[in-house]
Amino acid sequence: MEYLIPPPAAATALFDSLAAYPAPSIDAERASALLSRCPVAQVTPLASVPDLAQHAGVGAVFVKDERERMGLGSFKALGAAYVIARDAELGRAAGQTYVTASAGNHGLSVAAGAQAFGAKAVVFLAQTVPEAFADRLRDIGADVRRHGAIYEDSMAGAAAAATENDWVLLSDSSWPGYFERPHVLMEGYLVLMQEVVDQMDAPPTHIFLQAGVGGLAAASAAYARKAWGATPRIIVVEPDAAPALFASIKAGSPQVTTGPSSQMGRLDCKEPSLIALKGLAQDADGFMLITEAEGATGSDICAAAGYASTPSGAAGVAGLIAAKADQAAFGLTTDARVLVILSEEAS
Numbered sequence: 001m002e003y004l005i006p007p008p009a010a011a012t013a014l015f016d017s018l019a020a021y022p023a024p025s026i027d028a029e030r031a032s033a034l035l036s037r038c039p040v041a042q043v044t045p046l047a048s049v050p051d052l053a054q055h056a057g058v059g060a061v062f063v064k065d066e067r068e069r070m071g072l073g074s075f076k077a078l079g080a081a082y083v084i085a086r087d088a089e090l091g092r093a094a095g096q097t098y099v100t101a102s103a104g105n106h107g108l109s110v111a112a113g114a115q116a117f118g119a120k121a122v123v124f125l126a127q128t129v130p131e132a133f134a135d136r137l138r139d140i141g142a143d144v145r146r147h148g149a150i151y152e153d154s155m156a157g158a159a160a161a162a163t164e165n166d167w168v169l170l171s172d173s174s175w176p177g178y179f180e181r182p183h184v185l186m187e188g189y190l191v192l193m194q195e196v197v198d199q200m201d202a203p204p205t206h207i208f209l210q211a212g213v214g215g216l217a218a219a220s221a222a223y224a225r226k227a228w229g230a231t232p233r234i235i236v237v238e239p240d241a242a243p244a245l246f247a248s249i250k251a252g253s254p255q256v257t258t259g260p261s262s263q264m265g266r267l268d269c270k271e272p273s274l275i276a277l278k279g280l281a282q283d284a285d286g287f288m289l290i291t292e293a294e295g296a297t298g299s300d301i302c303a304a305a306g307y308a309s310t311p312s313g314a315a316g317v318a319g320l321i322a323a324k325a326d327q328a329a330f331g332l333t334t335d336a337r338v339l340v341i342l343s344e345e346a347s
Helices: 008-017 028-035 050-056 080-089 105-116 131-139 151-165 180-199 215-228 244-251 274-283 292-304 315-330
Strands: 002-004 046-048 060-065 097-101 120-125 143-146 206-210 233-239 286-290 337-342
Touching: 002 244, 002 315, 008 244, 008 274, 028 080, 028 180, 046 180, 050 060, 050 292, 050 315, 050 337, 060 180, 060 315, 080 097, 080 105, 080 180, 097 105, 097 151, 105 120, 105 131, 120 131, 120 151, 131 143, 143 151, 180 215, 180 274, 206 215, 206 315, 215 233, 215 274, 233 244, 233 315, 244 274, 244 286, 286 292, 286 315, 292 315, 315 337
Parallel strands: 060 337, 097 120, 120 143, 206 233, 206 337, 233 286
Antiparallel strands: 002 286, 046 060
8 A cells, every 4th residue: 555645735736737628527416417317317325334444443434335326337327328318418419329448337338328329339448358348338239349458558449440430439538639528427427426415414534536547536526525625535546556646646747657457457547537637636635556455355345244346346445444554644533434435336
């Protein structure tokens, strides 16, 4: 475990250096209103889990359980499908082909959204993504294509295919010249945190948020700040094999990182979303890296507590458990009330 608390001046400087790029939306109402029309859209549960609190040495751990979100098994159901639903409202989804790369559940959301609104989905997968996941995509109508060894390779393949075929690129990341759709996509994620705010009787003292490119973490942090101000201490958790946000915050500029493949596959992204990086430079208090062993421990502890997930889905919990080694650095006490997101079902 490695922990970084960026000096306020450095975080502000990084935020300012990204001034040309949008910050995460905090308008949850628009997404909530549209998604509420979906017949499978239901509020996911928030539970206090004493076993996790005992493991972490804190007063309470609240788990936002996204494992059954809209029948897709992940918070990602709130993202790409919402973008396609917005397009459908404007009359531009039917007959369209949406193309993306996916390290996991984002592809399911694209495929489900396309199927629901009369569009087509093409999903590029790196060689590291299991074939069982490719089969799940095919089962809901996606055209699956393998491209490259890592997620960034598959993303390059999807972008090239979009240009060559005049398809709509629907990524959950953002980069110079590509902001509109990922900005809308992250707006969909706000629904999750809007529900949490309604479900909690008092603000948490800490929030541990797992991150790949950073979309979930940035949207959740932005809405938490809107609702609760400076009260919660927000910590972003990444695999040490894919420290895209950590390295960017440390360097003071966006970084492309390298490393081995991570068993936290959905978080195994080597380059940050610029929208997410900008938001987290402003809203996060700290950034931590966890090892593969720490990630596995987190998912094992969740399973033992009755909340089975993957190392990716339980990475926020893993970060909290790892933080027990130096609770003072994280400001954790026996009275702490910690919020974590269980972001996907066990595979």
